[in-house]
Amino acid sequence: MKRTVVIGFGNPLRGDDGIGWRAAELVGARLAEKTVEIIQCHQLTPELATCIEGAPLVIFLDASVDLGPGETSQEPVKKMEPGAWSHHFLPGQLLGLAEYLSRKAPPAVLIQGGVLSTCLGDTLSEVAAECARKMADLAITTERLSRLSQVITIT
Amino acid sequence: MPAQRIVIDPVTRIEGHAKVSVQLAEDGTVADAHFHVTQFRGFEKFCENRPFYEMPSLMARICGICPVSHLIASSKACDAILAVTVPPNGVRLRRVLNLAQILQSHALSVFHLSSPDLLLGMDSPPEQRNIFGVAQSAPEVAKDGIRLRQIGQTIIEILGGKRIHPAWVVPGGVSAPLTAEKRDRIAALLPDALAALARTSDRFRGVFQQFPEEIASFANFPSLFLGLSGDAGGLEHYDGPIRITDSAGQVVASGLKPENYHQFFGEVAEDDSYLKSAYYLPMGYPAGVYRVGPLARLNLAAACGTRRADQELKTLRAFAGTPLLSSFHYHQARVVEMFYAVERIGELLSHADILNPHVRAFAQPNQEEGVGVAEAPRGTLLHHYKIDSNGLIRFANLIIATGHNALAMNYGVKQVASHFVRDGHLSEGALNRVEAVLRAFDPCLSCSTHAIGQMPLRIELLDADGTLVDQQRRLV
Numbered sequence: 001m002k003r004t005v006v007i008g009f010g011n012p013l014r015g016d017d018g019i020g021w022r023a024a025e026l027v028g029a030r031l032a033e034k035t036v037e038i039i040q041c042h043q044l045t046p047e048l049a050t051c052i053e054g055a056p057l058v059i060f061l062d063a064s065v066d067l068g069p070g071e072t073s074q075e076p077v078k079k080m081e082p083g084a085w086s087h088h089f090l091p092g093q094l095l096g097l098a099e100y101l102s103r104k105a106p107p108a109v110l111i112q113g114g115v116l117s118t119c120l121g122d123t124l125s126e127v128a129a130e131c132a133r134k135m136a137d138l139a140i141t142t143e144r145l146s147r148l149s150q151v152i153t154i155t
Numbered sequence: 156m157p158a159q160r161i162v163i164d165p166v167t168r169i170e171g172h173a174k175v176s177v178q179l180a181e182d183g184t185v186a187d188a189h190f191h192v193t194q195f196r197g198f199e200k201f202c203e204n205r206p207f208y209e210m211p212s213l214m215a216r217i218c219g220i221c222p223v224s225h226l227i228a229s230s231k232a233c234d235a236i237l238a239v240t241v242p243p244n245g246v247r248l249r250r251v252l253n254l255a256q257i258l259q260s261h262a263l264s265v266f267h268l269s270s271p272d273l274l275l276g277m278d279s280p281p282e283q284r285n286i287f288g289v290a291q292s293a294p295e296v297a298k299d300g301i302r303l304r305q306i307g308q309t310i311i312e313i314l315g316g317k318r319i320h321p322a323w324v325v326p327g328g329v330s331a332p333l334t335a336e337k338r339d340r341i342a343a344l345l346p347d348a349l350a351a352l353a354r355t356s357d358r359f360r361g362v363f364q365q366f367p368e369e370i371a372s373f374a375n376f377p378s379l380f381l382g383l384s385g386d387a388g389g390l391e392h393y394d395g396p397i398r399i400t401d402s403a404g405q406v407v408a409s410g411l412k413p414e415n416y417h418q419f420f421g422e423v424a425e426d427d428s429y430l431k432s433a434y435y436l437p438m439g440y441p442a443g444v445y446r447v448g449p450l451a452r453l454n455l456a457a458a459c460g461t462r463r464a465d466q467e468l469k470t471l472r473a474f475a476g477t478p479l480l481s482s483f484h485y486h487q488a489r490v491v492e493m494f495y496a497v498e499r500i501g502e503l504l505s506h507a508d509i510l511n512p513h514v515r516a517f518a519q520p521n522q523e524e525g526v527g528v529a530e531a532p533r534g535t536l537l538h539h540y541k542i543d544s545n546g547l548i549r550f551a552n553l554i555i556a557t558g559h560n561a562l563a564m565n566y567g568v569k570q571v572a573s574h575f576v577r578d579g580h581l582s583e584g585a586l587n588r589v590e591a592v593l594r595a596f597d598p599c600l601s602c603s604t605h606a607i608g609q610m611p612l613r614i615e616l617l618d619a620d621g622t623l624v625d626q627q628r629r630l631v
Contacts, residue, residue, distance in 0.1 A: 042319075046267070046286065047305040050298065082287040100290035101298050 002054050004143050005106075007039045008061040016115030016128035019135070020061040023113065026136035027059075027143075036143060044089035049097040057146040058108035059139045060091045063128075067114030070127045072134050074142070077108035109142055111135050158186070161572075161581050173598070175589055176427075177572045183579035188569035190561070190593060192430035199551045207236055207520065207542045208326055214538065214553075215320050220263065221599055223256035223311060224531030225538070226324045227393070231527025232538040233326030235414070238521035245328030245514040250393045251341075251503050252314050252324065253529060254496040257392065258348070259307025260532035261449070261489040261496075264597040265355075266300020269486055272591050273362050277369070278584035296358060299351040303493065306348045310500070313337050328515030335510060342504050348497045349463065355490060356467060363487055364474070372574040373592045374482035374567025377402030379435055379445035380454040381559065383530050384409065388457030390464075390495055392530040398455055399435065399445065404478050407435075413528035416537060420554060432561035433554055444562040447534025448596065449488035454478040459491065461498035467491045482567055485595045520546050531556050533599050557598040567592040 008024025010017040021040045028038040039051060044060075052058045060077065067073055079099060080092035089097070095105040113131040124132065158181050164174030173192045180186040202213055214229040215222035227249055234241055241249075271284040274293055283291075290297035308318040314337070315321020323330050384398035385391030397411040397419075411419055421436040421443065435443030445451075454477075459465050471479070471487050479488065503509065524541040534556030541550035557564075571592045575585035 047301055047308065050301050050305060082290075097287065097290060100287065101294045101301070103294075 022132040023135035064112035069116040071114040185573040232525040235525025237518040239516035244511040255310035262303035332512040380451035389460035414526040447559040464495035
């Protein structure tokens with residue numbers, strides 16, 4: 001069975017912008033490798049479209065400056081047209097490209113964490129570190145529910 | 156009709172920021188054309204006073220596409236400053252990394268940047284003429300391109316820790332030996348890469364034959380060809396002396412030592428570009444125009460030295476002749492080199508000594524200057540440093556592949572514009588061909604971003620006095 005793909009993205013050298021990386025790392029520490037594939041990257045690129053091909057679920061983990069520091073949000077990702085730029089994708093654009101390539105985009109959710117500071121630095125603020133734990137909890141719950149629903153569907 | 160000037164700004168689907176100007180004569184024919192690089196980086200200047208051992212990591216930041224090339228050329232310049240001999244297995248591992256870089260960069264050029272022109276057509280609607288248009292119309296081709304680039308990047312990540320800006324290559328060798336587990340992970344990727352390349356070869360062979368006009372006009376002219384030369388006439392991407400041949404395939408110079416580059420490379424700074432144009436010094440400027448990169452490397456080599464790559468090369472030469480003179484054939488040369496890169500990586504990983512832990516030589520500076528050279532995906536790359544008694548950089552000079560190709564690119568722009576500009580009019584398809592001749596060279600202008608498909612584009616028509624008489628603007 002294909003694994004859930006967890007993609008934590010952002011710039012870990014810009015302080016709390018690395019919150020997605022940290023959350024992905026925590027998910028990887030708590031879920032078995034046969035269950036999830038963890039990807040940490042600076043930005044979403046076309047190459048990731050082949051990584052998510054056929055995945056039962058894709059979980060994007062990202063920083064947000066719109067949320068209050070420490071707050072989290074979770075929403076389904078809707079497929080979008082890829083557009084004309086290839087250096088920076090939104091999660092929905094990546095799904096759009098995946099559909100072009102394999103005729104089907106996997107289901108996906110975006111979990112975001114509100115950050116305090118994105119100044120230069122390779123450590124998270126205390127608020128962001130705690131927020132990353134909450135994001136990981138959300139991701140793990142989502143992944144387990146997804147697997148459960150697949151089992152129910154199969155049976 | 157008054158004399159006019161057409162400006163294409165920016166040039167799209169290349170690595171960096173540039174523009175093209177086409178000067179028209181009063182009869183509407185092309186009088187002159189130039190490729191201008193409009194971005195300024197300044198790396199050679201702001202690295203002054205930094206410790207020499209920081210240079211590989213600093214110089215890798217020049218580019219996000221070919222950081223490995225700068226890492227290797229810079230480390231080789233530092234090897235010369237240390238006056239050490241890199242252990243044989245350190246050289247092998249550097250070669251693997253360099254070939255992985257060539258694979259991922261060539262895949263980017265062939266599939267992401269140029270396949271829209273080749274598969275969808277030079278005159279196809281610009282809003283579809285991008286990799287996503289290819290993904291829609293030929294998903295299996297886009298998938299192979301994305302997969303090939305991914306494999307190259309994954310090998311770089313396995314070896315260097317990061318896909319972009321790895322720091323594993325250091326003065327004296329590499330910082331850590333290869334483990335059996337990493338070797339096996341890399342080896343497991345290679346069959347997939349060869350399968351994707353076989354499909355690419357089959358798919359594109361007929362496609363390349365559909366462009367006789369472009370083959371005839373895309374910088375198709377006699378020039379010199381320059382690159383590193385290997386033993387027994389094979390392809391060489393890492394080391395060895397420099398060889399120069401002419402358009403008849405005759406050797407003009409061989410055994411040139413990179414450290415003596417001042418004796419055979421001339422450099423000229425043009426008033427209208429931040430790119431230095433290099434030329435073969437004994438023939439003078441601009442007569443000493445030469446080309447580097449995959450096309451030149453194949454022209455310099457008798458054969459590649461690996462089975463599948465040699466089959467591809469034989470097919471290419473049967474189609475296009477020897478030497479390859481049209482710069483359109485850079486595309487096919489990249490396909491040949493991708494085969495070579497994958498096969499050669501496999502050979503290197505199979506070497507009995509590939510897990511040998513002796514991969515780095517240590518020393519203090521023993522020389523006050525050093526020159527390092529390697530073949531980057533786009534051609535010969537040279538770094539030259541001088542240090543003071545404290546090991547601080549006092550001078551740095553870089554000659555990059557795109558600088559070597561600058562004069563040839565200017566020639567190509569003029570040739571293609573002369574062929575496709577009619578009565579002072581530049582159609583959208585003709586405009587794309589002016590850009591496409593540059594894409595064939597795959598110039599790397601050290602960009603942080605580039606657009607694809609329907610580009611922000613401005614064309615200005617100026618009369619002989621420089622007065623704007625017409626303009627067209629296309630925005631994303």
